[in-house]
Amino acid sequence: MDSLSSMELFITVVEAGSFTAAAAALDITPSAVSKQITKLEDRLGVQLLARTTRRVALTEVGAAYYERCQRIMSEVNDAEGMVSNLRATPRGLLRVSVPVILGQLHFAPAAPEFLREYPEVHLELVMNDHSVNLVEEKFDVVVRIDEAPESSMIARRLAPNRRVVCAAPGYLEAHGIPRVPEDLKEHNCLTYGAHYPHKEWYFRTGAGRRAVQVAGNFQSNNAAALRAAALGGLGLALLPTFIVGNDIRQGLLRPVLTGAVSSDTAIYAVYPPSRHLSPTVRAFVEFVARRFGPNPSWDEFSQGKATK
Amino acid sequence: MDSLSSMELFITVVEAGSFTAAAAALDITPSAVSKQITKLEDRLGVQLLARTTRRVALTEVGAAYYERCQRIMSEVNDAEGMVSNLRATPRGLLRVSVPVILGQLHFAPAAPEFLREYPEVHLELVMNDHSVNLVEEKFDVVVRIDEAPESSMIARRLAPNRRVVCAAPGYLEAHGIPRVPEDLKEHNCLTYGAHYPHKEWYFRTGAGRRAVQVAGNFQSNNAAALRAAALGGLGLALLPTFIVGNDIRQGLLRPVLTGAVSSDTAIYAVYPPSRHLSPTVRAFVEFVARRFGPNPSWDEFSQGKATK
């Protein structure tokens, strides 16, 4: 027996004044009404409704029970309404982990707009570059630049990770503009990483791809450092468009060559699978996907786009 | 799905901290717990419990819902407790119809004791001798002196209706004591009814029963009038023991003869059938049955008793 349905049925009968009317209101048969009420009375051990075939009246106990039922049903409706509200409106704490450079350049600047749109959200934007465990560190969303989405997690692809070779206009004026990848051997190439004095940059050709050995006098495992060096006119850097896109846009850097190959990575928003996705998480992911997905300032300088 | 059971289950899981523990507490399987919670979440459209196989934690919405559930469950318990109380304690208006003579002699004197025992009852003791319609006149109980209980009503037999021939001591001293029924022809017999100058009184004999034609100079359709006449030493009266029992007890009247035959009537408390008998009605009927049933002051003078 469903206790709440019984109460609702009982209330309906009281207000309708008859079993038949209540049955019509609830779109069931009078038979069902009769049986439900009888069952409810049996369970409570009292008669709630004094009924002849012509009249249904509340007993004294029934009247008291009716009042309680009304209050209870109103509480239940409150509870369910509250759930609906919470489901509909993003709110509360949202912990997001992003790579440092991505956070500084894009997520932090985007935060005000997001929070203006969802004022009840408290956003905690944690930046780190080590691989984070989503559940253990209690993150709601982890943004990763990765090749393949981790299994058993939902990974929403936010944007491709394209890379472009670029340099400051002053550097190019002084050292010339490379026209083909081989020209890079003549340039000071600012490379990512450490331990290896020279690196290979890959480029698409008509057939497949082709590696070019590059070298230079500055190396860093920090992309922001490479960007700063490039901005300072030190040399050429191969950097993701999400880092240098704005610099190029503002004319601080200029893209050169074409067909620079990024690894098969993309920017993903990763969150745990859940039958009922939190509206806050949903709102955040939708927001960043909308904002970073079809992003001209990231894409227009990348020749990878056309070949995609 | 039973909404209240779901809430209870949810509360249990929250307090037990795991599905398995909750299942044990409710004596069901973890499978059932899982399915119920999933169903509840589906119905609400939100995730209430964030769970791994090792940990069950409330979500934000779940925590809010949990609080509401607690309040609702407490209200529900209140309501059911109230019902139990009302079911257990006789209270409220009780309308009883009794024959006038029975009401005056016995029910009215018994009322104080009944009301002392059940102080919350308001007793309305209506006395009339015409046949009352129990439901139309909104009586909870109708006391009748009748042969057979009315169908479609519950009739609780309170006491047999025995009758005894009796007279005042002064009359018997003046006119002698009848030893056999035939002696009644020599006496002034005060008979019940009207229109018929003489009546027949019936007596049991060894074999069957035997009618004796009696006559007298006073007749009334009011038993109290016959009693008054007998008390005044006018003659012999055949009256129910519930009327003259106390008079005999006090020596104001003396019983004579044996085997006076009453009709096959008894005193019944009649009330409508109901799956759940009102505790007030039950208490009243039990009270009067207890008080009037094995009543020595009514029975000890009646020889009908022995023959049942």
Add this chain to the structure above:
DNA sequence: TGTAATTACGGGATACGTAAAGATG
């Protein structure tokens, strides 16, 4: 690797609707 949550599957209880009976004004 062990424990906890979930899923698949089969059986039993429950609750509905249909239809007929009973009651009431």
Add this chain to the structure above:
DNA sequence: CATCTTTACGTATCCCGTAATTACA
């Protein structure tokens, strides 16, 4: 006699338990 409640009966659904599976520490 018309209408409303109740009961009888057949059926569909739901829900639980058993057992296998998956996930997590």
